[in-house]
Amino acid sequence: MSQKKQGLRHKWIAANRRLRELRMIAHGLVDTNHVVMAHIIPMRRCNLACAYCNEFDATSKPVPLETMIARIDQLAHLGTAIVTISGGEPILHPELDDIIRRIRHHGMIAGMITNGYLLTVDRIERLNRAGLDHMQISIDNVMPDDVSKKSLKVLDKKLQLLSEHAEFHVNINSVVGGGIHNPHDALVVGRRARQLGFTSTVGIIHDGDGQLRPLNGEEREVFFKMHNMERKNYSRFNWFQTNIANGKPNDWRCRAGARYIYICEDGLVHYCSQQRGYPGVDLLKYTKDDVRREFLTTKGCAPNCTVSCVHQVSYIDFWRAPQTLQPQPRTTDVGDLVQIQSD
Numbered sequence: 001m002s003q004k005k006q007g008l009r010h011k012w013i014a015a016n017r018r019l020r021e022l023r024m025i026a027h028g029l030v031d032t033n034h035v036v037m038a039h040i041i042p043m044r045r046c047n048l049a050c051a052y053c054n055e056f057d058a059t060s061k062p063v064p065l066e067t068m069i070a071r072i073d074q075l076a077h078l079g080t081a082i083v084t085i086s087g088g089e090p091i092l093h094p095e096l097d098d099i100i101r102r103i104r105h106h107g108m109i110a111g112m113i114t115n116g117y118l119l120t121v122d123r124i125e126r127l128n129r130a131g132l133d134h135m136q137i138s139i140d141n142v143m144p145d146d147v148s149k150k151s152l153k154v155l156d157k158k159l160q161l162l163s164e165h166a167e168f169h170v171n172i173n174s175v176v177g178g179g180i181h182n183p184h185d186a187l188v189v190g191r192r193a194r195q196l197g198f199t200s201t202v203g204i205i206h207d208g209d210g211q212l213r214p215l216n217g218e219e220r221e222v223f224f225k226m227h228n229m230e231r232k233n234y235s236r237f238n239w240f241q242t243n244i245a246n247g248k249p250n251d252w253r254c255r256a257g258a259r260y261i262y263i264c265e266d267g268l269v270h271y272c273s274q275q276r277g278y279p280g281v282d283l284l285k286y287t288k289d290d291v292r293r294e295f296l297t298t299k300g301c302a303p304n305c306t307v308s309c310v311h312q313v314s315y316i317d318f319w320r321a322p323q324t325l326q327p328q329p330r331t332t333d334v335g336d337l338v339q340i341q342s343d
Helices: 003-030 065-077 094-103 122-131 152-165 185-195 217-229 240-245 288-295 310-318
Strands: 035-038 082-085 110-113 136-137 169-176 198-206 260-263 268-270 279-282
Touching: 003 110, 003 310, 035 065, 035 310, 065 094, 065 240, 094 122, 094 136, 110 240, 122 152, 152 185, 152 198, 169 185, 185 198, 185 217, 185 240, 198 217, 198 310, 217 240, 240 310, 260 310, 268 310
Parallel strands: 035 082, 035 260, 082 110, 110 136, 136 169, 169 198
Antiparallel strands: 260 268, 268 279
């Protein structure tokens, strides 16, 4: 395919994706009885061991494809608009392409969070054919160190491959806080992402419970410089991250368990990756009554939460339905699910 035709194809795919996203936002504003975004884990094992991460292990087997398909079908039944595949490292799952295809089969937007290490031209083209819409890669530093191996030095060639071959949207997320040695690396990463035609965002690394860990002066300076680089889109139309950077709690209505759900590798629904065990219900038994209940349930962890995807999804409902219900008792023994992996 000529470069001109390829460019036109990419523009058409991007326009179609944007139209689907706008429909998703409109539907979310009109109807509150459906899930907007679900994070689902097909593979808890990861090929890396970043010091701040508590969402991986080194031994888990992939969730069987038939089990993943049943879970995706149930997400579709709940009216889910976006399904983001996470981990662990999802590219380790041998049937990842089929999982993405099933998401797209239901008309849902398919996203993925990956460390990028396993990307090749063939892998990228397979993701194109499967119908992936969005990919996010977090790059924590310029040079690998004891905190994180997700460095620009290691991943830059992978980013070049994505720039040349990916038909899906790519966002590069850099981070501050959490023991990252050189906060200014985030600026280098962000500029490189823009140079390659990607979007770039900045996140604040939470503590082991997903809670606020205030930034120091240098980290705040980098954070706000990165914010000025970011494209002004829906995901940035909120004040959450600014307050977090300044060490301030947020007054908001967290809709986790309703508009946003996290499904672990065992198929249980949790508020988010950092609040596992609540409500702790098997996804296949999760109903729209559960969605409606959790929409009205207050979350005690909300004021100091740093989980930005939950902020962004909850934002569309910030103005309605005061939360008057208390969380249900845990319905499952979460055991190892709540162990911190990064001690």
